[in-house]
Amino acid sequence: MKNWFKGAVTLGIFSLSIGLTTGMAAEQQAAPELAEISQSLAPLGLEVNAVANSPMPGVLQVFTQRGLFFTSTDGRFFIEGNIYDLQRAELVNDMQMRSYISQQLPVLAGSYIEYKAKDEKHVVYVFTDPTCGYCQKLHSEMKQYNDAGITIRYLAFPRGGLNSKTALEMQHLWCSRNQQKAMDLAKDNKRNPPAMCDNPVKQHYELGQSFGINGTPALILASGRIIPGYQPVDGLLKQLTAN
Numbered sequence: 001m002k003n004w005f006k007g008a009v010t011l012g013i014f015s016l017s018i019g020l021t022t023g024m025a026a027e028q029q030a031a032p033e034l035a036e037i038s039q040s041l042a043p044l045g046l047e048v049n050a051v052a053n054s055p056m057p058g059v060l061q062v063f064t065q066r067g068l069f070f071t072s073t074d075g076r077f078f079i080e081g082n083i084y085d086l087q088r089a090e091l092v093n094d095m096q097m098r099s100y101i102s103q104q105l106p107v108l109a110g111s112y113i114e115y116k117a118k119d120e121k122h123v124v125y126v127f128t129d130p131t132c133g134y135c136q137k138l139h140s141e142m143k144q145y146n147d148a149g150i151t152i153r154y155l156a157f158p159r160g161g162l163n164s165k166t167a168l169e170m171q172h173l174w175c176s177r178n179q180q181k182a183m184d185l186a187k188d189n190k191r192n193p194p195a196m197c198d199n200p201v202k203q204h205y206e207l208g209q210s211f212g213i214n215g216t217p218a219l220i221l222a223s224g225r226i227i228p229g230y231q232p233v234d235g236l237l238k239q240l241t242a243n
Contacts, residue, residue: 040075067212102224111200121149127157130186134230
């Protein structure tokens with residue numbers, strides 16, 4: 001079992017209804033109570049945010065503070081890994097997470113640091129860490145993203161965890177009077193003066209973990225699709241138009 005199963009991060013249970021995305025939904029029985037599956041997965045250190053029938057008969061999809069997993073309907077068997085729908089030629093994990101993530105994005109309103117395109121055509125959320133090299137590269141090309149009509153909304157994801165030095169620096173950043181200037185300084189390896197306030201760093205980090213994110217940059221499209229890693233402007237535009 002992976003090390004991250006030890007010691008779960010405390011998350012509030014999201015009030016969320018997960019709909020099924022295939023025609024099989026009508027044929028499946030209602031998913032068991034969230035409490036039942038929560039109890040079943042507790043020994044693994046997983047906290048369940050939502051549970052529903054999956055497109056695969058006899059299998060439940062379980063959204064946790066560590067991402068998406070699957071279990072048997074009785075909660076006895078646990079599946080860590082990808083499930084492919086060969087008929088639809090798609091990764092079930094990805095399609096189900098998109099629905100979950102897209103429903104979570106509205107809770108982030110007002111807590112991100114936004115670099116808005118004048119002629120906005122697309123909005124991309126980016127989980128970032130100022131000490132990450134490819135995060136710095138993405139930031140250095142901000143004008144190109146904005147000129148292409150892409151608005152970037154930064155979310156905090158300190159790679160070293162919430163007790164790291166970077167997490168504290170990101171709190172200073174989010175509490176700065178001029179957040180954009182503070183972000184610019186941080187991405188240029190310059191430190192911001194200490195400034196503390198009620199900030200969303202913990203919320204962002206834990207939400208990112210629940211999306212299955214474990215590195216930066218991680219790009220989230222409006223559809224809920226995750227694109228891991230840096231994307232040049234032209235490549236990102238292709239992903240957005242194909243999405």
